[in-house]
Amino acid sequence: MSMLWQIIASVDETKRSRDLVSGGRESTPSARPIVYISREQSIQHKLRNSVVALSLAGAAPENVPLYASVKVYSQQSALFSKDSRFPEKLDAHQLDSGTGKVCDVVVSNLLWWGLQQQRKRKATGALREFKEDSAMPIGNSPITVQAKLINGIGNATQLTVVPVTFNNHTAASPKGAAIAQSLSGAVVSRNGWLSYRSPYGTQTFQVVDITTTSGDLPNVGIMSEATSIRIQPSTVSRPGSLGTLVSKGEWIDGIKSVLGGYDDMLIEIVDHLYGYLEDAVSPTHHTDAPSCFQTPMKGIMISGRPGTGKSALASSLAEHSGLPYTVINCPDVFQTNAGASENYLRSAFSSLLAQSKASIVILDEVDMIASARSSRKGVEAKLFATLLHLVDSINMQPFGNKIFIIALTNRLHAVDSSLVRSGRLDKIYDLHLKGVDQRLGALRILSKDLPMDPSKRENILLKVAKVTHGFVPTDLQALCVECALALIAQVAAGQPTSEVDMSYFDRAVKTIRPSGMGEFLSKIPTVTFGDLYGIHDAIADLKVSIIEPFHNPGKYIDLGISPPRGVIVHGPPGVGKTMLCCALAEELGINFMLVESSQIRSKVVGESEKNIARMFAQAKANAPCILFIDQIDVLAPSRGSTNTSENSGDRIVTGLLTEMDGFFTGSAGKSAQVDVLVLAATNRPEVIDSAILRPGRLDQIVHIPAPDQKTRQAILEGYMNKMPMRITPEEIQTLAQATEGYSGADLENLCREAALICLRQDITNTEITLSHLESAKLVSKPSLLGYEDQHLFSR
Incomplete structure (x- = not known):
């Protein structure tokens, strides 16, 4: 039975379902192909809850129809009420020829989008991306379609789909079970489309193969939660792209418009690729191509710690090239059935080779299928062998189709060296937002939607870039999000502000720390040199030997010397060694890693050396950075002083010495800089x-000796100036004389104990007197009495 329908509007059929879904449910409603008809027509033709095949009126017979479920239209429904696009009742109109009627219908947005794809793809060859707001425009002329009732539809038992979306979410492949659960009950057909709402956004898939329980209609079925869905790689191009390589300038400008901070690197990568890709897509260039282009090039490796933007850079490189590309999320390559994982990889490469003269494959998290040989076994070994075979086989024919591989990893050390050797992925790029200029470039892109005063924007972003040492792009993005949320809160509270200024970033920086600091990130006390009393000589030494060289390394290079690489601060316990190092970090305004030696040493053989390597690697990744090793005498005692069969102490010292060599960036001229400054503290210098x-x-x-009388007096005056004291300078001098053997920490405790005694005597007391200090002295003991201090130069 054939009917003639007139589409007058489309609706987002998931809206009502989303309103009903509770916040605790994991599944979210997805778009389905649905057509809404009048109740009269439903009764007349018995169409309620049936399936129909739709095709554009006047389309060629060989055109593949779209299949949709039928539901009854009601203007009182939450889907249609309070929306002027939808009439109170769907009407039927007499055809001009007088031979029949055409009935008004409303379709779901997905079905409307599918009908448009049939028209546009025939004209341009390009698929467009489905979005939930892909609705029929208001005022659009009605579209006439032919509808045919379909009977005898079975259940879909297995589907094979390919993604057709064009955003970065294609790398985040959902699981087939999640799609089946979300679309249970939906009608599906070969060459039809599925739309799945995932946490990453709406993703669209095209069905390329289907198995059903019906022998009469093998290409159409009803989905259920038991439907098995296999997602295979697909070639993905920009909307409207015909697979033509764009110009080098257009390629670079396109990437810069969406990605900041890596300008120099992306120019280097594009320069590296362009000659080969241009030679591949332009056959006339083959005879004139330089000999270097006749050598097959396979791809590159991009590494970097999480959050540096590897996936974003690779996706931008592929998307703005104009060439077809596919994204393979390597953890999703592993399949249940034997041999399926290897076929997954082969199909991705073969589909690209068959389609275009030049194309790009992005292997995200390639370390999952290319780990070191010692850790591979079973399916992992077979997958890696397949990957190497594919890499070796591509681009060997001078006039054949070419594939260029962009592999991504945040664990370069775990990738087998045979993959990154010459002739395979022989070019490695390490992503790192190291300098102020790079972070400024990233901030320009990430903050472009923040409302800011145009005249102040650049200065604000420059200040932020200078104080965000060690931040990766995701950290900077979190910083901008924090500012946006603060602005929303201000507006909601009725504050007369509509722009983000520096104060928003100042507050955000205090709450967001570099994600790469990891286990060695410690909350250090906010202390400045002005908060330290009695150690002015040590502070002066640091200013001359560390702070000035750090800010102006060129002055030292001009004199033919290198800025200092490290500082050791030694002295008796409690004199302020750790506080001095924390104050130095505050003064320089750079990242600070506080490491206790006990965090490094391990009873497991070899584990201590690994901890040392990880500690220094983390410091380098967050450069410029201060690495403060407290109690270094525990970590680096004199070699030969420990008597263990494994010589673990000697190996730890050797590992420490190896890592410390090479921190200085030996570039010539004023560009030289200290990436990592090593600070160490000890009260046992003689054993190092x-x-x-x-x-x-x-x-x-830097030596901080035990405080003498003058130093003790300065320390007491410093602490007492912060407390409500009733005491004369003479009394302070007398107290300093009477506190022989007290360290700075002992004197601070003395003042604190005096304040507690004052409150214990009378809770209404408001001042501390000498009698309280004398009482406190009776219950406190000097920790340095009889201590023999030793300067390192006296060794």
């Missing part, structure tokens, strides 16, 4: 291995 202290390592030595 002498190689640690040689020039070029911890060569700046």
